[in-house]
Amino acid sequence: MTMSAARAVTASFSITSSAFTDDPLVAQTTAVKAVHIVELRTAIASLRTRNGLPAFTWTDATLTPGTSPFKAVHILEVRTALNQVYQALGRSLPTYTDPTIVAGQTVSKAAHVQELRNAVRALP
Secondary structure (H helix, E strand, O other): OOOOOOOOOOOOOOOOOOOOOOOOOOOOOOOOOHHHHHHHHHHHHHHHHHOOOOOOOOOOOOOOOOOOOOOHHHHHHHHHHHHHHHHHOOOOOOOOOOOOOOOOOOOOOHHHHHHHHHHHHOOO
């Protein structure tokens, strides 16, 4: 290809990471780990920035893989942060196996994290 005149070209790219640890999560085989939540938070932070939303404030701002215990609040907050992105884009909210999670009552499931991963991947 030969250009006959100087031209300005603008290109925009959307980069999303679809690489998650232990992907896909397997029910009754894969234990939910802090690293799974950290990866989701990172992906959602990128989506929020790209879509003009402020950073989300997490209850446990730092999770240390291999040390931090998994808590119901981690899933609830990730859902909230992601739902806000869906709302900003005018999209229907993701559906979840257990729409209501109650600390101390709802058993953690691989599906809780896998559904969030799928919802992250579904966004531009």
